[in-house]
Amino acid sequence: MSALIPVILSGGAGTRLWPVSRRAFPKPFIRLANGESLLGRTLKRALAVTDGGEVVTVTGADYRFLTADEYARSTQQDFRSRLLLEPAGRNTAPAIVLAALDIAARHGEDAQLLVLPADHLIDDVDAFVRDVAAARVLAAQGFLVTFGIVPTAPETGFGYIHAGSAVEGGFQIEAFVEKPDLATAEGYVAAGNYFWNAGMFCFSARDLIAAATQVCPDVLAAARACVAVTDASGDVVAFERESFLAQPDISIDYAVMERAQRRAVVPATFGWSDIGSWNALGELTEPDAAGNRVQGQAIVVDGGGNYIQTEGRLVAAVGVSDLVIVDAGDAVLVADRHQVQAVRQVVDTLRQREHYAAQHHLTVHRPWGSYTVLEDADDCKVKRLTVKPGGVLSLQRHQRRSEHWTVVQGVAKVRVGDEDMLLQRNQSTYIPMNTLHRLENPGDSDLHLIETQCGDYFGEDDIERLEDVYGRC
Known part of the structure; x- marks a missing residue:
């Protein structure tokens, strides 16, 4: 054959x-x-x-x-x-x-x-x-x-x-x-x-x-x-x-x-599910005596038939039944179990409003690793960057923001302007506006650092890439 x-x-x-x-x-x-x-x-x-x-x-x-x-x-x-x-x-x-x-x-x-x-x-x-x-x-x-x-x-x-x-x-x-x-x-x-x-x-x-x-x-x-x-x-x-x-x-x-x-x-002859709703996903979790299914930290008082999923924060549900409660960190879904197919209408509304939550999580994945937004205010934005071993951010500059990088785990190979340096844990550097810079992880384990942006605009379109090993220029 x-x-x-x-x-x-x-x-x-x-x-x-x-x-x-x-x-x-x-x-x-x-x-x-x-x-x-x-x-x-x-x-x-x-x-x-x-x-x-x-x-x-x-x-x-x-x-x-x-x-x-x-x-x-x-x-x-x-x-x-x-x-x-x-x-x-x-x-x-x-x-x-x-x-x-x-x-x-x-x-x-x-x-x-x-x-x-x-x-x-x-x-x-x-x-x-x-x-x-x-x-x-x-x-x-x-x-x-x-x-x-x-x-x-x-x-x-x-x-x-x-x-x-x-x-x-x-x-x-x-x-x-x-x-x-x-x-x-x-x-x-x-x-x-x-x-x-x-x-x-x-x-x-x-x-x-x-x-x-x-x-x-x-x-x-x-x-x-x-x-x-x-x-x-x-x-x-x-x-x-x-x-x-x-x-x-x-x-x-x-x-x-x-x-x-x-x-x-x-x-x-095999068991099959297309995981087409929160009810279908909830079926993968064993229920307690009241029929509640929980992923993460949750307390249910006087309620049954709920599915609760949380990614870090504690969820407490009191006196409610037959609900789907999902906490994704930056957005919370509360839905009647019998109407979970209508969740797509929420996404349609978010798209009409051009809301970021229709597209991205607080954690955004990139070819070199990922970043998680810790704070997003009018005058600053704070991210935690995770760079994979061998990961290289593009050679870039910004017109409307400066950045501060502080290493919290691993070793960072950094270029700022014409200067190259290695930063160890608890060391930091400053990147002024309109300055060429690049970040690289030369180690064999993940690099973690905190990036603090200051300026009047923090959108991803304020990135001018001059070189990129992933072909994004």
Whole structure:
């Protein structure tokens, strides 16, 4: 059988799990109770089934370094990581077709793709491996294969797959069905031949391209045009922006799966959740005797059925029940458990107001590490910077602020103007306005320092980069 190449789709708008998930740090990167991320767990599943030693990840250009850091954190296994970077979101059909063209060019059109969304939670990896093996057999017969989840309830928030006649290891697909009302969903569950659509796929590059040629030639043509003007010579491929944005914004279900001829579904035997709400995430935490589920420091008095998550501060809940309370440090969510899907309306409002909390956390990740805003006032801004070993900030200057740096852990290599120096713990330096400066961590452990900015404006757009090892100039 031809090589299997997992394709991880990673990104998202960060709406349903706000305030922990945000545009600059969406759901695949958030930490579960055990410290793992959804992306990290998806990578481990991919490595459990790949026989080519390669994993392709389609993600936003803004998530390039977050993804690389997460992969390094999640596994010590040696594998080839290939990143296909999107300049903006264009839904799953362009992402998957682009990945198929890329894999076909490098591995041949008989290579099989296993498409895995990065924000799914699957605990039983052994069952996952077995189901992938069944899907590969059908894919080798020319089927476009998806995985169907056996419904456990008449869920109205998922699309369904209507299964038809049996084939080896699964069923042919009669139809894809939109999210139903409750009565219709109850009928689907009672019928026994309907599955939830998990959004995971297995097919050969050849068969996907052939199907796209027939049912969505516009998607395929636009993807080919994008590939033609994109440099794909390295393992980090940044799609050319103009041609990428010319692609239709459409899902793989609408573009291909609903209209293709040879389609099959493999009933999944593994446990699955798309962690689509705070209720779903809360289910991962064991409840107490009153049904309260808590992550972090919380005290509940005379209340039950609550989910509380806090990242440091103590939360006390008195006389309340069936609430979701999430404290992310700079924003707090309080929601009725039965209305958590409306959280996205909060994010919509924040975006309309251009509020930072729709985009960023107090901790912002950068290629060299991260910074956390400790204070943001009209006359000063204070940050704690964490610079990874070998991390180098750009050579830069500011027109409207000066900075003071104080090392609290590690050794800092600093350039201020024409002077280079090493700063040890409890040593500091001053960077006047309009002065070239750069910070580097030459050590083998994280560097921590406090940065105090003084001036009349502290926006990130008051950074003039002259040199940058991460290509941000």
